[in-house]
Amino acid sequence: MASVPVKPLPLLRRNITSTTASKSSPMLANVSSRHFLGIFTYNESLRQMRTPASLSHRRRVSTVASSAGNLTAPSWDSWKPDRTAAATALLMSDVIWPAAGAFAAMAILGRMDQMLYPKGISMSVAPLGAVSAILFITPSAPAARKYNMFLAQIGCAAIGVVAFSFFGPGWLARSVALAASIAFMVITRANHPPAASLPLMFIDGAKFHHLNFWYALFPGAAACVILCLLQSIVCYLKENMKF
Numbered sequence: 001m002a003s004v005p006v007k008p009l010p011l012l013r014r015n016i017t018s019t020t021a022s023k024s025s026p027m028l029a030n031v032s033s034r035h036f037l038g039i040f041t042y043n044e045s046l047r048q049m050r051t052p053a054s055l056s057h058r059r060r061v062s063t064v065a066s067s068a069g070n071l072t073a074p075s076w077d078s079w080k081p082d083r084t085a086a087a088t089a090l091l092m093s094d095v096i097w098p099a100a101g102a103f104a105a106m107a108i109l110g111r112m113d114q115m116l117y118p119k120g121i122s123m124s125v126a127p128l129g130a131v132s133a134i135l136f137i138t139p140s141a142p143a144a145r146k147y148n149m150f151l152a153q154i155g156c157a158a159i160g161v162v163a164f165s166f167f168g169p170g171w172l173a174r175s176v177a178l179a180a181s182i183a184f185m186v187i188t189r190a191n192h193p194p195a196a197s198l199p200l201m202f203i204d205g206a207k208f209h210h211l212n213f214w215y216a217l218f219p220g221a222a223a224c225v226i227l228c229l230l231q232s233i234v235c236y237l238k239e240n241m242k243f
Contacts, residue, residue, distance in 0.1 A: 093242045098136035101234035105132050105227055109219075120210060123219045125201060130194035131224060135231040143192050146228065148185075152192035153220040156181040160199025161213055173203050195220070 109124040116123065134143050142148060163177035177199035185191055198220050202208045208215055 091242055093238055097234050097237045097241075101136045101230050102129075102132045105230050108226060108230075109223055120207060121218055122207065123223050125219050125223075127194045127197045127201065127220065128223050128227065130197075131227055134194070135227055136234050139231060139235055143194075144231075148190040148192045149195075149224055149228075150221055151188055151190040152185050152195035153198065153224055154216045155184050155188065155190070156195040157198040157202065157220050158213060158216040159184060160202040161215055163199060164203050164209070169203055174200050177203060 105128070106124060109128065112123045131149070134141060138144060159180045160177045163173045163180065167173035167176060178196060181196050181199055185195070198215075202215055211218060
């Protein structure tokens, strides 16, 4: 006996379709209403997580977390030598040329002292020794940037003159000058630690008092011009004459 294929009733198919549509329409309405009320769906939140703004926010959060993790490092690690610096091969030229640059700098400034002695100007002052060490040993450090160096030298020296004018010689003038110099370098983003000693040197050095605000240029900023020229020569020799 042959079997006759049975077709589904159109009414049943229509009912199934209408039932599915009736169930899905409240869901779509519910999703749209939730989106309208500010509660995003899964796809919307996933799309929002992939936006550049959210990625940068997550990077900032991870950076803060990593920096917070560094704060918990043992404090005695700073007493140990830098492993990356110790692992770098040290050439003789890395020692000779910076030392030769510092010798030339102090020799030139000392000769200028002899020429400027009748005018009471001394170019070879103590802070320039620290400046020479920064320029010749770590020329790529932030403190060796020309912007940082000249702005900090001029600004901190002027702060020393102002502090001496208001408070005279003494501990109060030194304290105010040093605090103001550090605040000045932080505000101007001009990190140059040797400049912080210039106001103290002016307050305690009677031989600089006659310069008044010319002290902002001599000896600090003027001597740094010579040191920068010597730094260019030293860096060239280190790169092209290695031994």
